[in-house]
Amino acid sequence: MRRLLAVGVGALAIGAGGATMVVSQTPRGETFRMLELFGDVLSIVEQAYVVPTDNQKLIEAALDGMMTALDPHSNYLAPSDFDDLQERTEGQYSGIGLTITSEGGLIKVISPMDGGPAARAGVQAGDVISSIEGQSTGGMSVSDVSDRLKGAVGTEVKVTFLRDGEEPREVVLTREIIRIEAVTARMEGDFGYLRISTFNENTGRELREGIERLKRENPNIQGYVLDLRNNGGGLLTAAIEVSDAFLERGEIVSQRGRRPDQIEPYFAQAGDLTDGLPLAVLINYGSASASEIVAGALKDHQRATIVGLTSFGKGSVQTVIPLRGGRDGALSITTARYYTPSGGSIQKIGIEPDLEVARSAAEARIVSRSNFIYSEAAYSNALDASIGTERRGPHTPFEAPGEAYDAEADYQLQRALDVLRARGDLTQLAAAPEGIVTTPPGTELAEAATPPRIEVTSPEDDAPRMGPEITPDNVPDAD
Structure with missing residues (x-):
């Protein structure tokens, strides 16, 4: 089974002697009693429910419920979801180009993929999918929503989106192969612009190629903008490669x-x-996880000036543990902070950011x-x-x-x-142009206004680290 490294290494130590981990502090007798209770409930549902049931679906739902009770990013991956995860980290998959999550009974858009059908149709982070x-x-x-959004290339799917303060919007999207271009590079005057949309297996290579191409186009290039906005994360190895591209030495990130x-x-x-x-x-x-590793490393080493808005705040590490070689799916479980x-x-x-700009x-x-909108803090059970x-x-x-500023202009980029x-000397920074509202530092609101109807939750599209397979035969006793 191939191994995928995301924002962390797992807390499972694997050596010649097998796995070493803390399974539970619950007395073994009580654990077995609760497992028997689960079996009793499943049996009653199977026999007494008003219509025949699918026990596989019930058990998968129970597994998912157990994992999500831990924290927002631990979950059970059914075999099909496990396959999808591996496709995304390889940089290509089929669909309409949306990363989604669930919170409070709503299916929410984490981010539309750059250039995908959903992005071209104007779907934005924070939109809620109300119907398909x-x-x-x-x-x-x-998983249910994802399955309904998938389909043969060229077929259409009608999706209704809700956005805070607007009427519901029905959009017809044509499914296509989503080839994720991790890095785009272009010149902005005398400066290079590097946009990273995701951290996958190709990101480091594409970044190096982009930098070299810009150098050839303009040997007198004066500096670079690295755009990590709305990048929900990905592989740890890619985040390290990107950080390393701009650093000579020093620590990039640590996991505990x-x-x-x-x-x-x-x-x-x-x-x-x-x-x-x-x-x-x-x-x-919308910058989360692997994006925050890069921004944090470059900021701490005073290698870059950070511009924009405070990032999402996802600082936890997930390890993916295939179950029986992936035949029964996998567990994605939080194992560390970074x-x-x-x-x-x-x-x-x-x-x-060093310069806070909306x-x-x-x-x-x-x-x-509200500080809970678009942040990890939105989760009631976040670490x-x-x-x-x-x-x-x-x-x-x-x-x-x-309000009168050109809506098409990218003020943050400017x-x-x-x-x-x-x-990088903010004391020498040119004054904000006309039409820009500035607020003295330290100005806080006494309390947040009424929160909006729709909130965006943490990106969960990180491709976590591939951990060892744990089977009933090699799980050790609790210590």
């Missing part, structure tokens, strides 16, 4: 598991592909209403930060376009380019 082909998604799982000895740091190797030129990194509330080089925990906090007046209102620090509360962003022109 006229059938309500109420009560459906993410359940026990004090479960600490694993990752370090940069010599060789900055951009020769130390000024670097600005764009982030927002930390920036300075020792800061991202979990529920996020990476704060892209639009509407985006500024989102930040001013804590472990360092006693909390995410910044509701506030008005330092800079935000006014400010990132201004940062490069100032060579």
